[in-house]
Amino acid sequence: QVQLVESGGGLVQAGGSLRLSCAASGRTFRWYGMGWFRQAPGKEREFVAAISRGGNTTYYADSVKGRFTISRDNAKNTVYLQMSSLKPEDTAAYYCAVRSPYASTWYGVNEYDSWGQGTQVTVSS
Helix, strand or coil: CCEEEEECCEEEECCCCEEEEEEEECCCHHHCCEEEEEECCCCCCEEEEEECCCCCCEEECCCCCCCEEEEEECCCCEEEEEECCCCHHHCEEEEEEEECCCCCCCCCHHHEEEECCCEEEEEEC
């Protein structure tokens, strides 16, 4: 199993920036793709961004494309989500996750098999 610990969430004004971090332990981090998801109250968990094992390929939801950047440091077993130009609709709990080696896509919740506890991001207008 892998343990994931997110950090970096908080309260920020619209237009501001935050950087989320997700530290992994317990599995060989560099072997797995990683993703970020978010869940707002009363809504389903949704895909935000993902990154391949080596960090060469990234994927983004249309709603965050051009504003968010996912990256990873395999030497530190950490994946990051740099969020800029934040909007109130970005308010949610943000979760990082390990992509299953059996996954066929990058976007579905069911394609990921280990999850962190989440970090809250609140964007005020």
